[in-house]
Amino acid sequence: MPPSIITLTTDFGRDSPYAAAMKGVILGVNPAAVLVDLTHEIPPQDLRATSYFLTATLRYFHREVIHVVVVDPGVGTERALLYVEVNQHRLLVPDNGSWTELSQEAAPRPKVIALAENQYWRPTVSRTFHGRDILAPVAGHLSLGLDPELLGKPLQKWVNFQLPVAQVGEDGVAGEVVSVDGFGNLVTNIPSQLLQRCPPDEFAVFVGGCLVRRFAATYGAVEPGVVMALVSSTGFLEIAVNQGSAARELHAGVGTPVALKPVRLA
Amino acid sequence: MPPSIITLTTDFGRDSPYAAAMKGVILGVNPAAVLVDLTHEIPPQDLRATSYFLTATLRYFHREVIHVVVVDPGVGTERALLYVEVNQHRLLVPDNGSWTELSQEAAPRPKVIALAENQYWRPTVSRTFHGRDILAPVAGHLSLGLDPELLGKPLQKWVNFQLPVAQVGEDGVAGEVVSVDGFGNLVTNIPSQLLQRCPPDEFAVFVGGCLVRRFAATYGAVEPGVVMALVSSTGFLEIAVNQGSAARELHAGVGTPVALKPVRLA
Amino acid sequence: MPPSIITLTTDFGRDSPYAAAMKGVILGVNPAAVLVDLTHEIPPQDLRATSYFLTATLRYFHREVIHVVVVDPGVGTERALLYVEVNQHRLLVPDNGSWTELSQEAAPRPKVIALAENQYWRPTVSRTFHGRDILAPVAGHLSLGLDPELLGKPLQKWVNFQLPVAQVGEDGVAGEVVSVDGFGNLVTNIPSQLLQRCPPDEFAVFVGGCLVRRFAATYGAVEPGVVMALVSSTGFLEIAVNQGSAARELHAGVGTPVALKPVRLA
Numbered sequence: 001m002p003p004s005i006i007t008l009t010t011d012f013g014r015d016s017p018y019a020a021a022m023k024g025v026i027l028g029v030n031p032a033a034v035l036v037d038l039t040h041e042i043p044p045q046d047l048r049a050t051s052y053f054l055t056a057t058l059r060y061f062h063r064e065v066i067h068v069v070v071v072d073p074g075v076g077t078e079r080a081l082l083y084v085e086v087n088q089h090r091l092l093v094p095d096n097g098s099w100t101e102l103s104q105e106a107a108p109r110p111k112v113i114a115l116a117e118n119q120y121w122r123p124t125v126s127r128t129f130h131g132r133d134i135l136a137p138v139a140g141h142l143s144l145g146l147d148p149e150l151l152g153k154p155l156q157k158w159v160n161f162q163l164p165v166a167q168v169g170e171d172g173v174a175g176e177v178v179s180v181d182g183f184g185n186l187v188t189n190i191p192s193q194l195l196q197r198c199p200p201d202e203f204a205v206f207v208g209g210c211l212v213r214r215f216a217a218t219y220g221a222v223e224p225g226v227v228m229a230l231v232s233s234t235g236f237l238e239i240a241v242n243q244g245s246a247a248r249e250l251h252a253g254v255g256t257p258v259a260l261k262p263v264r265l266a
Numbered sequence: 267m268p269p270s271i272i273t274l275t276t277d278f279g280r281d282s283p284y285a286a287a288m289k290g291v292i293l294g295v296n297p298a299a300v301l302v303d304l305t306h307e308i309p310p311q312d313l314r315a316t317s318y319f320l321t322a323t324l325r326y327f328h329r330e331v332i333h334v335v336v337v338d339p340g341v342g343t344e345r346a347l348l349y350v351e352v353n354q355h356r357l358l359v360p361d362n363g364s365w366t367e368l369s370q371e372a373a374p375r376p377k378v379i380a381l382a383e384n385q386y387w388r389p390t391v392s393r394t395f396h397g398r399d400i401l402a403p404v405a406g407h408l409s410l411g412l413d414p415e416l417l418g419k420p421l422q423k424w425v426n427f428q429l430p431v432a433q434v435g436e437d438g439v440a441g442e443v444v445s446v447d448g449f450g451n452l453v454t455n456i457p458s459q460l461l462q463r464c465p466p467d468e469f470a471v472f473v474g475g476c477l478v479r480r481f482a483a484t485y486g487a488v489e490p491g492v493v494m495a496l497v498s499s500t501g502f503l504e505i506a507v508n509q510g511s512a513a514r515e516l517h518a519g520v521g522t523p524v525a526l527k528p529v530r531l532a
Numbered sequence: 533m534p535p536s537i538i539t540l541t542t543d544f545g546r547d548s549p550y551a552a553a554m555k556g557v558i559l560g561v562n563p564a565a566v567l568v569d570l571t572h573e574i575p576p577q578d579l580r581a582t583s584y585f586l587t588a589t590l591r592y593f594h595r596e597v598i599h600v601v602v603v604d605p606g607v608g609t610e611r612a613l614l615y616v617e618v619n620q621h622r623l624l625v626p627d628n629g630s631w632t633e634l635s636q637e638a639a640p641r642p643k644v645i646a647l648a649e650n651q652y653w654r655p656t657v658s659r660t661f662h663g664r665d666i667l668a669p670v671a672g673h674l675s676l677g678l679d680p681e682l683l684g685k686p687l688q689k690w691v692n693f694q695l696p697v698a699q700v701g702e703d704g705v706a707g708e709v710v711s712v713d714g715f716g717n718l719v720t721n722i723p724s725q726l727l728q729r730c731p732p733d734e735f736a737v738f739v740g741g742c743l744v745r746r747f748a749a750t751y752g753a754v755e756p757g758v759v760m761a762l763v764s765s766t767g768f769l770e771i772a773v774n775q776g777s778a779a780r781e782l783h784a785g786v787g788t789p790v791a792l793k794p795v796r797l798a
Contacts, residue, residue, distance in 0.1 A: 003564055013448025014280055014546060015307035017322035023302055024326030032269055035302060036555055036567060041547035044449050045509060056549035060556030073509055076484025127484040129499030182545025183576050218608025218659040233661030243577060243605055279714025280546055281573035283588035289568055290592030297594065298535055301568060310715050311775060339775060342750025393750040395765030
């Protein structure tokens, strides 16, 4: 039997006792669970960043893994807590749209259960920390083989939010920065396939008001300090600076418009 | 047999080779040990923060777990290193009071052993890193089943420091902020039971000089930006701002006085 | 059989999906692999810091452990990816010198293989993330017992960079700060053995322009706030301030010259 892997993705911050408490609860239910920290540094309560993070990481995990996601500004309110099977991934997550992007790619339709059976929860449930009191023990039980059907009733509707989608027009493509990594690389929502319509000798990339003329295959293909456009490791248009930070260089961040526009070579 | 779980709590910082070295030493003694990072981001040498962190997390772990705690400003001096059993938790910790809060709740009295048997240590012990050279290998041996009695002699006295306790008076309750979490929520030392003596229509919360009139069950129960008092997930009075930071909003931090005082509804 | 321990050392940052993706890939190849985070906080693309970090940590791990190191400014260029056996440690690392310091101590000569056999890689290899697409799956296969010889051909030459070595002259020793830890302690490249030639009553330590007269056995041996020289936990001259930060106090950082010079006791 493969070990029972449970990952954790939260916005608690690295100095927080909250993630530690969740680990204790999970290991209390299943001492043989294998815990894997994905991140505890989602920007506080940032559901869109959570959605991007999950899309960029979950595809690399095999399907038996259980992913516990706690970015939960609505904790203690009426919002449901969900067990989700989407694209063969298994999530425990508040119903707040933080898995929106995963759900949009889903085929077949996601299977969603609203957690209701409190015999799988901690005996006392606080109003402000359902990650510890509900999601963590449920993850422990699932990792021991509990049938998810026993957790509650199937749900047909759940929260989704609108994600910015790159727009293709007659004169190019308009998208935006959806993520800035630790190097200052700007990952956009423009799929690399769209780049093929825009040959580098006829199109240029605009990040905010800045023109990026150079296309490259990888960072080290240009001189240090040069701004370039390239295909990100997840298959999207990315703007980077070799040995530097595109975010700093171009004063750009999440939400900065990025466009591919035809240029006249003067 | 359940796996041998060993947790780590330090002030080394996330970029430090010190925690990594400890992991290597533990796994060298017991390659099957399961390592769980609680945090490496205790503020440097902050024993009170350590004490708070341990109290907020250890209660969620089951008793076989071994907790290694290295916040150790006195490393290499005469201070002892301890094996502790307190409230069914097992700790390895310098004798500097960093488990004060746990010891105060203890029933029965904690069992404490001063580490003395150096056959369970690394062959060479540095003067500046006993976490790596003494606590890590001892944790490895304990996780293999070593009887703690073999580590050294029982100790009857150990270091404790004075923790601020909320004071109940005729006109309310006086406490202080003991922890600020990553969201800027202010956790106080005022137990939620005391709130029952102070009905919300007759009492208000003062954080420093700021009046907090709103009581809520959870963050999302008030409008975004509103300051509220609520019961923390560990059972204490907490001050929070829905989708905001109470620490920033109220210019408050660890040590800021928090009081429940009667208010005249004008 | 001991578990298959795989450590991760990267410059991705703690909020990055990149380390999480690598964990998914490794566990996809070997679900029983035991992942250990060493750090994800190497300063971006800092090969010298990587080299120092590996030297300060790998010596504490036993030899079966596989260490994956991804600080890779040259990703996607011609630079090779290496399997390395050095001082009984096993590394997967880009050929960029980030293990320079380990290689210099090596006896016997390191065994190095250039990764070439792509049946052990992910089916699709991006140009910008070989850690995920090549090193992670190879680590998974090695942890399952794959013979490293099958990964590619032996290499006789690899990248090394010049590390600053402490110079011994007639009037003392000249070195520099090679690392600053989370406490602000300055670790130098001056081996503690050289201190024996420089008795404390005849020599003093200069950090940049600042004189450090006090030698101590450990931090707590001097009063709070006092600057001292001592032997680091890895056996080098270190400058520290009891309950303070030597980096801040002396305005020093990586590269700051540190010298032992004879002083005339006036």
